[in-house]
Amino acid sequence: MEFNEAKNKFVQTWGALGSQWGINKTMAQIHALLMVSPEPLSMEDIMEELQISRGNASMNLRALMDWGIIYKEYKPGERKEFFIAEKDLDELAVKIAQERSKREIKPALKVLKDVSTGVKEDKSKEAKHFAEQTSKLYDFVLKADNMIEKVTEMKENWISRLVMKIMK
Amino acid sequence: MEFNEAKNKFVQTWGALGSQWGINKTMAQIHALLMVSPEPLSMEDIMEELQISRGNASMNLRALMDWGIIYKEYKPGERKEFFIAEKDLDELAVKIAQERSKREIKPALKVLKDVSTGVKEDKSKEAKHFAEQTSKLYDFVLKADNMIEKVTEMKENWISRLVMKIMK
DNA sequence: ATTATATTTCAAAAATATTTGAAAATTCAA
DNA sequence: TTGAATTTTCAAATATTTTTGAAATATAAT
Incomplete structure (x- = not known):
């Protein structure tokens, strides 16, 4: 080649x-x-x-x-x-993760929070299931976003280095 | 609402x-x-x-x-x-991660491997830098992909649960 | 202040991606 | 089988995104 x-x-x-x-x-x-x-x-x-x-x-x-x-x-x-x-690949990954979190995940979290807690007065099966699912989804996405944040702090963080090793 | x-x-x-x-x-x-x-x-x-x-x-x-x-x-x-x-969110995340790895990461890895090792005979500064960068990129993407794999195996894996806890 | 060089903006054009809907294919009950 | 119900396919129509290129703006040397 x-x-x-x-x-x-x-x-x-x-x-x-x-x-x-x-x-x-x-x-x-x-x-x-x-x-x-x-x-x-x-x-x-x-x-x-x-x-x-x-x-x-x-x-x-x-x-x-x-x-x-x-x-x-x-x-x-x-x-x-x-x-x-930017040629430092760790730095690159951090920046991309931060940017996507800011642009995509944060706004999604806002909507999930709004819709999961926003329906009042409706006691139908559909409404209850909706509130349940969206609230689970909120917790899940929040957890994922936090994890990204944690991973992006890795460089300074000894315990995460250990974790990385364990994960191979 | x-x-x-x-x-x-x-x-x-x-x-x-x-x-x-x-x-x-x-x-x-x-x-x-x-x-x-x-x-x-x-x-x-x-x-x-x-x-x-x-x-x-x-x-x-x-x-x-x-x-x-x-x-x-x-x-x-x-x-x-x-x-x-699929309403189990962990399961959902696993499937999405696997699918994207299969469709997007694996083919990219193949190309990175090919191009990073494929240039023969060219001793120019450009060619050397190219081989270096793409090979670093290969290692990086491979590591990231492995990490995704590890994370998706979490459910059965006690040490990863611990890791999750540490990560909050 | 003038002019040559470089960059940005943005409306229109081109390229891509998505959606429609009707015809073809499939499925299954009678 | 036959045929009604249902799903799939795909070419054409629509919608969306990206790209172009020329005019406007910015920058800096003389």
Whole structure:
């Protein structure tokens, strides 16, 4: 396998994987490209390599920065901005987990709490079962979210290191 | 809040959440509906409640069954098929984790392995960095996948229960 | 202050994904 | 078997998401 072939395969695959996870293809591809690039890349470089428009590149670079998983860099003497990826994978995982928790899990928790406690006066079988199920779901999602938080604190936490070892 | 309002809110929210996670809206809505329904529902019931077509219902019910998170049930004397959701939330989490691992993580691992070890003869800085990064990524994703596996085995495993407790 | 360079914005176009509905296939009671 | 009830399939229609590209905005060197 030639280097460029391998790089391409990696970038494409990462893009496809991203879209399965609700992240758009270009965003995942840009991230993949920056992950394997030893040098910071300019917007031009990225447009060129991925064959995408300026607007597309601009918007997705911003989105990646909002997620906190890529950074801007300035080169002395250069007018352009350059970008690099967070390359510490633990740090990357933490940021992604935090971002998804904030965007997706927290709002879901709010709704679950509202609906599980919000129905008054209705004593029907349906209403009772509904309250029961949604409240269980609330507890469960809350527990899962807490667990993510705990795992993301792992690095500083000796007991979690132990846990990791046990889990192999 | 009235019961039907609450139910509707829940089903809608679950649908929206689903699409953020790469699961289509109807599929997530059907699942939500079955989760909170005390009785098995027929395809007609579901079409009625969610205002969707027969084809849509049929396809998404099948997809949910493929995920192993809903089941068919037959009522004596009834010709129709009825559906119920897996209501044990631990079991649900296990199935979802297994399914995503199978569909998304395993194929990604394969590509990572291929590309991280597949580039021969190229001694350029780029090629070396690429091999390094993708190989780190392979180890990382593999570890994450193993951890998911471990967590899904928790129920029978006393030490993991302890871990859960420690994690609060 | 002017101009050249770089980035962002956003409406329209293109690409993807989902949904519909009617025809085909299946199932089972008579 | 036959045929009514039910489910599945899939091409076409709709809806949603992503991408483009050109104009607007920002930045910085002269």
